[in-house]
Amino acid sequence: MRLYYSSASPFAAKARMAARHCGIEIESVAVDTSAEPVELTSANPLGKIPVLVLDDGTSVYDSRVICDLFDRMSGNQLVPQELDAWRSVKTFEAAADGVGDALILTVYEVRYRPEEKRHQAWVDKQMRKADRGLAFLEDHIDELSDEPTTAHFALAGLLGWMAFRFAGKIESERPKLAQWLKQFPESFPDYDELQPRAA
Secondary structure: OEEEEOOOOHHHHHHHHHHHHHOOOOEEEEOOHHHOOHHHHOOOOOOOOOEEEOOOOOEEOOHHHHHHHHHHHOOOOOOOOOHHHHHHHHHHHHHHHHHHHHHHHHHHHHHHOOHHHOOHHHHHHHHHHHHHHHHHHHHHHHHOOOOOOHHHHHHHHHHHHHHHHOOOHHHHHOHHHHHHHHHHHHHOOOHHHHOOOOO
16 A cells, blocks of 8 residues: 655654554555646645555545545554443544644645735634644643553654654644653654654
8 A cells, every 4th residue: 555645744753653553564655745746646636645545446535534444454553442432542543634734724824825924814824723722632632541542653754754844833833742742752652753844
């Protein structure tokens, strides 16, 4: 199986960590999404990463669906099956992914829109979403289990990405999240290899 990714993507990092945790062999193929390479757009018409191409050529996207597939393939190593625990993990994962979505939009506003056309009120709204989401994550961080789940990998991907896109924000505003990320490699040593990295 091939996983198209970029080194900076928090969502791709999440999927790669999940595969490693489950012992699922994948070939990680780096792509430049801004160039819209045909191998990416033919696998995912949205041109987004990560996208997993199965051995039979079938494509699976986005990171939540990929991780759910890995969970089923591995006999539920990523998501607990008891209802309350399942709900807790999936809600935490969705919150982490949502913070990433909001913050990426603020990055794109600066990266792709000319300064005179930037809409600060819209950027501020995305930042408020992200800050509310980060507050939720910090408030619920103690609910994460000792055994890694998709919630852990979503959070690790997000915080690893924020470390270089929003340097210092977590440390100054969310000390419990900062401490969690510092300790995460103790329970998942492969984080050092698979964490998001600035392109």
